[in-house]
Amino acid sequence: MALKLKIDGIDKTIIKRLVENARTPILSIAREVGISGAAIHQRLRKLEQSDLIESYNLSINVKALGYNTTAFVGVFLDSSSLYSSAIKRLKEIPEVVESHYTTGNYAVFIKILCKNNEDLMNLLNKEIQSIKGVSRTETFISLDQQIKRQIKV
DSSP, X not given: OOOOOXXXXXXXXXXXXXXXXXXXXXXXXXXXXXSOHHHHHHHHHHHHHTTSSXXXXXXXXXXXXXXXXXXXXXXXXXXXXXHHHHHHHHHTOTTEEEEEEOSSSOSXXXXXXXXXXXXXXXXXXXXXXXXXXXXXXXXXXXXXXXXXXXXXX
C-alpha cells in the first residue's frame, strides 16, 4: 500500500540524478547532497514504498535492434465489453509496447515497434485486426521523436 509522502530538496536531487542515469552511484549522490550513503538508501526505500519510484529501467535503442518503424494504432472495438479479451490478446504480441484505454474515438490506443512498414502491415492485418471484437484500426506512423522524457519532480 502506498504511503503518503512529502518530498524535499534532497529527495528531488536523488530523483533527478537517478532519472538522468539510473546507474548513478549512491555515494556520488550522497556527496552531492551532503548526507551518508545509508541515508540515501533509506530515502530511496521510502520513495519506493510510497510508489513515487515505480521501477528502475534500462532504455534500449530499438533502432540498433532493427526496429525502424514506430506506429500508434487506434483500435476500434465492436463493444466495450470486449476490452479485457482484446487487451489479453494484444499482450501476446511482442511488438505492442504500450496500450492505453482511452476516451474519444478509439477504445484502445497502442504503440507498436516494427522492423519496417511491411512488418507493420503484416502485424496489423494478421495479428491485430484478427482479434475478436476489433472492428477496425487507424494507424499513425511516427516519422521522428523529438521529445522523450520523464515528468519533472
